[in-house]
Amino acid sequence: MTVPRFWREIPQRYNLQASKCGACDAIHYPPRTVCPECRRASIGNLEEVKLSGRGTVLESTRVHKAAPGYEAQVPYTLALIQTEEGPVITGQVVDHDGRAVSAGDDVRAVFRRLGEDGDAGVIYYGTKWVLA
Ligand SMILES: [Zn+2]
Structure with a gap:
């Protein structure tokens, strides 16, 4: 990922910022500017919300x-996480000390090092998940 793109996405990455549609109450992550369900009806009707950081592993x-x-991090666990608010997020589950991560496990978001750009030496931080 390029550095400019990463920095543009910072609020969502750091704060699990999502959007909520005022027309149908659907919550989307990453945040949208138009609700994919309501389209025109959602324009000007979306508010920013912050996900709680609590969720359940789907897979x-x-x-x-x-x-x-991400070479230095292998092996690692990647999961599809159903957040409490609805959006499904792909995330890395860390600190589970070899314990299997299974569907139905509760997880919570934590702020961790994501990786680095070898050439630029830039270290990225963002959201990862731990067993709750
Ligand atoms: Zn909507």
């Missing part, structure tokens, strides 16, 4: 071959 997988920039 998880152990990653052994990392994406560029």
Whole structure:
């Protein structure tokens, strides 16, 4: 990921910032400027909300071959997390000390180092998840 794109996304990454549609109450993460369900009816009708950081694992997988920039972290656990508010987020589950992460496990968001850009030496921080 490029540095400018990363910094543009900072509020959502750091604060789990989402959008709530005033027409249908749907919550979207990352935040939208138009609700995909209501479209025109949602324009000017969306408010920013912050996700609680609590959720439940829907599915998880152990990653052994990392994406560029994440090599130092393998193996790691990636999970689909159903947040309390509704949006499903893909996230890394950390600090589970070899314990299996399974569907139905409760998790909470924590602020951690995400990775780094080897060439630029930039370290990224953001949201990861731990077993609750
Ligand atoms: Zn809507």
